Amino acid sequence: MLARVWDVVKATLAVSALIAAALVSADKLDRQRTAPVLGAAVVEPAITGAIAPAGRP
Numbered sequence: 001m002l003a004r005v006w007d008v009v010k011a012t013l014a015v016s017a018l019i020a021a022a023l024v025s026a027d028k029l030d031r032q033r034t035a036p037v038l039g040a041a042v043v044e045p046a047i048t049g050a051i052a053p054a055g056r057p
Helices: 002-032
Strands: none
Touching: none
């Protein structure tokens, strides 16, 4: 019985470690990303969604 409980605890710790590693990795990638270009709306309005749909002025 104790061996089965220990297996469950090990599996839970392993999954928790994987989740923590993924969150740390995502945070690291977010910090490395460059700042967005301030003039992007003027240069590329299609990317930002600033273009009005067809048929509307």
